[in-house]
Amino acid sequence: MINLIKIREKQREAAENAGGSKPTIKEQTASELRVHRDISELTLPPTCKIEFPNGKDDLMNFEVTIKPDGGYYHDGEFPFTFEIPIVYPHEAPKVKCEIKVYHPNIDYDGNVCLNILREDWKPVLNINAVIYGLVHLFTEPNHEDPLNPQAADELRDNPTSFEANVIMSMWGHPVHGLTYDRVVEINDIDSNTEF
Structure with a gap:
């Protein structure tokens, strides 16, 4: 995983060798230190990847992409942004789905209904727990605590219709009058998928 302590040591050595003066090292807050530890201890499932769009110096903002390998959302790609508050870990990360997805626990604006958030x-709890919680939402969507009540009712009352709507929405087709983002590619679909 990411070993930022070694990176900081190398930066310090490089600065000392370059000018012989003491390098200026940004003091880290308690939340930054905790996030550093959480990220260095990540054990991501193979269905997830993490990226740092602002570089590895900004661990407080990152993206996690989940690509479920089973369940209703099989083969879709679902990107989430994580914004870590300054009072972390006393406050949960702010997590938002970056695409429109037909899901009982994610609303049209990307807000996520996950109890640990x-x-x-x-x-x-840590970032690893949040990521595994998000993965679980795609393998076992929960109709009991919805952000999208229509999807939740359909999952509970008519799972076959729910599954058909998930597939349609993952291809970017409208469901119940709302258009969703396409999250699958033709190369990702196996030859047994029916439409």
């Missing part, structure tokens, strides 16, 4: 957040 709200009332069940505890400082002992």
Whole structure:
């Protein structure tokens, strides 16, 4: 994984060798130190990848992409942004889905209904737990605590119709009058998929 301590040591050595003067090293806040530890201890499942669009010096803002290998959302690609608050870990990360997805626990604006991002957040939880919680939302969507009540009702009352709507929405087709982002590519679909 990412070993930022070694990177900082190399930066310090390079600065000392370049000018012989003491380098200026940005002091890290407690939340930055905790995020550094969380990221260095990540054990991402093979269905996830993490990227740092602002570079590895900004660990407080990053993206996680989930590509489920089973369930209703098989073969879709779902990007999420993570914004870590300055009071982390006493406050949960702000997580948002960057695409429009037909899902009982994600609304049209990308807000995510995951209990550990709200009332069940505890400082002992970490970024790894949040990522695994998001993966779980795609393998086991929850109709009991929805952000999209129509999708939740359909999942509960008519799973076959729900599955058909998930497939249509993943291809970018409208469902119940709302258009969703295409999250699958032709190369990603196996030959047994029916439309």
